[in-house]
Amino acid sequence: MAVCSYGRSALALALFGTLAVPAQGTDYPHSILVDAGGAFSLDRGDRITIAGPGVGRAVEVRKRGSFDAYGVDIVNRSSGNRTRHAYGLLAFGEASALVGDSRIVGSGARSIGVHAQDVSRVTLQNVTLGMSAADSIGISSRSGSRVTTNNVTLRVDGENSIGVIAAGTDSRIVGSELSIVHAGKHSDVGAAFDVAEAMAISGGANVELNKSSLLSEQPGVDAVSIQGVTSTFTAGDTRIVAQGDGASAIALAGGVVSIDGGEVRGAGHAIRAVKGSPGDVAVKVSGGATITGRIENADQLLTFSAQNSSVHGDIVSTGSGPLRIRLDNASWRGRGERVTELVVADGSWKAMGDSSVQHLTLLGRGQIAFDENALPGSFHVGTFVNPGGEGGITLRSRLDAGGPPNSQSTDRLLVAGDVIGSTRLDIVNTGGAGADTSPLTREPQAGDGISVVQVGGSAHADSFHLAGGYLAAGPWQYSLVAYAPGSSDAGQRLLDGEGNDHWDYRLQSNRTDASGKRVNDDVATRERAAPTRARLVPQAPAYLVLANALFGYGRASMDAWHPLEPAAARDPAWRVRTFGGNAIYRSDLPFQRYAVDYTRSDRGLQVAGDLLAWSSGATTMRAGLGLSTGSMRVAPRAIDGVSRAKADARGVAATYVLNTGGGWHANVSYGYTHYRIDVNTLLHGEVLGRFRANAHEASVGGGFRWDPVERFTLEPVASLLWQRLRFVSATDRDGLLVRPGAPARLTFRGGARASMRFEPRGDVITAWSPYMDTRYVVTRGSGESIDVSGVRLATGKAGRAAELAAGAALQFRHDLTAYIDVTARTRLGRGGESGTGARAGVIYQF
Incomplete structure (x- = not known):
């Protein structure tokens, strides 16, 4: 049923029809013409079908006329010619039209689905348009007209057809959730514009899209084409894709493009400025937009700016036009x-x-x-x-x-x-x-x-x-x-x-x-x-001195397992010891072979207990186990840069001591220590963290106690210490593969100890014994080099040294003894360690 306002008689006839019969869909096999100043409405279910053979206009709204339709079908099967188009809906002369929940189909050649011109206004809401023939246009706005779309779907299948066109000053198309699929081919390769595009903008027109989608599928068919200095195209959260070979998502011959969010992607070009209007072109993308494809200009100035967006594709100038790019918090690949x-x-x-x-x-x-x-x-x-x-x-x-x-x-x-x-x-x-x-x-x-x-x-x-x-x-x-x-x-x-x-x-x-x-x-x-x-890199000197420094800590730890005891213990005992020291190492290598000196400091704590204590007459024997914890810090003195290394040590040791009635004594010990090492440099901070190494160490020693006079003992002593380190290969922050290997060392020490024993029998101290000790030290090593990323560098030798120690043991009562001693070490020859160390501890017999 239709309601129109051509005059009083027509209105009366329409009202009579309304009262006489119930409302139902009406088929219109002819055009509907809304004359100047008139109004016409279609109801749901109405259908307009134009079949030709002439050039048909399904709905024509003339000057200042008004047309409304909801839930209708508008089908135009007629074709246009070179001078006239066939139309589904034509509005001109400040006319207005509103179509909702409807379908518009154009199946003839040179057909236009919706056309507005001469400052007319057309609104499409929830409308489906289909244009299947050649040289067709889905939606057209010209001469200052405006077409507003909301949730409109348009499909174009004909050759050399256009999905949407806006042409002329102040012509506008405003679309929200507008979907255009252009599946038609481009057969007229000689035409640059107005032939086979999903959207064409020219002559100062303006198009604004939001949450929309434009897709061209065929080779050479652009998604959006723009010409004219004052033409503009604005899209927000919109997907613009030209997936055919050689096709451009956006092609410009003048005009300004603003993209906020969404996607622009072209198989040929994402954005292309081509010959046409001599004016400048500008493209601005923002809001997280993604641009994929080539960006190119020829003889025009192209200004491309991206803000908070990403660009994927080459940007190239192939002509005389300047190409200016700005990336504000944006990425380009x-x-x-x-x-x-x-x-x-x-x-x-x-x-x-x-x-x-x-x-x-x-x-x-x-x-x-x-x-x-x-x-x-x-x-x-x-x-x-x-x-x-x-x-x-x-x-x-x-x-x-x-x-x-x-x-x-x-x-x-x-x-x-x-x-x-x-x-x-x-x-x-x-x-x-x-x-x-x-x-x-x-x-x-x-x-x-x-x-x-x-x-x-x-x-x-x-x-x-x-x-x-x-x-x-x-x-x-x-x-x-x-x-x-x-x-x-x-x-x-x-x-x-x-x-x-x-x-x-x-x-x-x-x-x-x-x-x-x-x-x-x-x-x-x-x-x-x-x-x-x-x-060398700053951390390399730390790697070069690491083995020597750990050997030094291990030697101090093994020495601490065998402190001075003024008398052989006959009963089991608990022992708590602490040790520490500072050493300075001088390399025996020449400068050109990467001689690296260092300073080292040790701190350690040991707790041990006898598992077995046996005595027979003046002969005693005891065996025990102990746990140790400590740390070692080493600072290389190198011209290569400032570096430091710290090793945290955790270990276990087994000890055996034998004292005979004839004055002979012997001791044997075996220790296992696990090191966790961190290496730092001044410039890069930590370069190697949680580096691992394990140490196996065994010592055997003995001597003879000789008492030339009462309370004075002279004791010749000798010992051997074997040490082996096994490092786990590691890659540091700078990509260096560090492989220290498994260096080993054997140290011989021989000398004499002189001690005296005093027994005041007081209430606090029952006995005390001062002593002095001097020894000559010789060390030999193997595997004294390190591989750093395929380059093997020598680490230096320990050499010879002399040691002088002094200390005292204090016996407070028969079951508690305390001791303290200090050792000074001096290198003999070109290379080796010099320094001081101290030990202190208590022994409690039970």
Whole structure:
């Protein structure tokens, strides 16, 4: 049933029909015409079907007319011609129309589903449109008209058809939850616009979409095309996809695009600025939008900015038009070619290959790098600006000896012009084992190592610096050395031009003299009498001294298991001991072989008990078990940097002591200790945590007590101590594989002890015995080297030493004894440890 307002007679007839028959769907086999100023409504179930053969208009709303329809079908099977289109709904001359919960179908060629022109207004709500024939248009807004859609679905299957078109100044299409699928082909390859697009905008029109979807499926069919300087396209949380070969998600010949959230993806291009209107084009994406596909301009200025979004694809200029890019807290992964200006403000760019930018600026914490899956490449830059100094560049480099350019595998930054600011370089090692980059000259040269940055214009030595101050590859320490114009190597030049009038920033293994001065810093000096060597990474000296230091702690711990006892205990006893000391080690190696001295401090606590105590006359024997805990700290004295190591020790030991009535005595002990080691450096903090090592140690000793006079005992003594360390291989924070192996050591000590015994028989002290001890020490070792990432370095020897000890034992009553002693150790010869140690403890017999 229909209600119209063409005049009083028509209104009366309509009312009479309403009262006479119940409402039901009506079939209209002809067009419905709403004349100027008139109004017409269709009810649910009404159907309009136009079959031709002429050019049909299913619904035509003329000047200032009004049309409303809900739950209806509008089907136009007629076709248009070169001068006229067939229409499902046509509104012109400030007319208005509202269609809801309906279906509009155009199956004839040159058909338009909904068309508004001449400042008309059309609203579509919950409408399904289908255009199946060639040269058709789903929705059209022209001449200042506005079409508003809400939850509208449009499918286009015809060749050279357009889903939605907005053309002319102030023409608008506003869509919410608008879904367009364009499955039609593009057969007219000579036309650039208005042929086969999901959406076309031109002549200053405006389209605004929200929570919508645009999809073109066929090759060469763009999802959105825009032309005209004042045309605009705005999309929020909208998916725009052109999945056919060579198709663009957004193609511009003028105009402005704003994308907030959602997705833009094109198999040919995500965004393409093509020949057309001579005006500039601009694209702004924000709100977490994802742009996937190539971005390209030709002869127009394309300004592309991304904020809080991600871009995946190359950005390329193929014509004379400038290409300007800005990334604000946004990420871009792709190659850049002939980019006029790139600003990375708190964003990131991962290049997929060689890229060129005329003017590159890093703001805030902007970062640029090459993608980890890309081949080694170069950033070719005209001028480079990093005013705040917080931005950084990551380059991949195979850290080896380097040398000629064709032997280097590295990413590079090549700046033809000036550099402003100081920029951090993060270097990622791509598999190099490290090397001494100046093995032949023994002095760094301008052609040694690996060139990572070259500058043809103005720069300075600290225009670039390494993150963390150095790089680690194997045990070697690489630094960034700046060769100024005049001192750089012309044969290493990769910039355009000739000569050595350029800056060259090179990765070279640090070389140093014995005083610790880096000879790399004095590239102009070539005459040096003092020997030099490659500098190690700061933690390497800690690895070199670790075995020696742990052997020293183990020796102190094993000594503590056998303290002075003024008289042989005949009953079982509990023993509590503490020990500690400080030592200074001097290496016997020459400077060029990485001699490393150190200082060491030990602290330990032991608790032991006799499991067996036996005596027969003057002969006694006892056997026991003990537990120990302690720590060792070592600080290498090396020119390579500041490092520290700390080892926490937990151990168990078994002891056996025999004293005979004839004055002979012997002791045997075996200990097992587990170490948990942490290594730290001043620059990088903890570089190796929870490093593991186990120690097996056994000692055997004996002597003879001789009493030349009463209360005075002279005691010749000798002992052997065997020690073996087994380390677990580990990889530290800098990627160094540390394999100390299983070094072993055998120590012989021989000397004499002199003691006196006093028995005051007082109420507190019943006896006490002071003593002095002197010994000669000889140590031999095996496996005294360490493998650091395939480079074996010597760790030095223990050598010979002399020890002098003094102490006293105090017996408070028959079942409690306390003792304390101090030992001084002096190395004999070139290498070994010197230092002092102390022990104290109590023995309680039960």
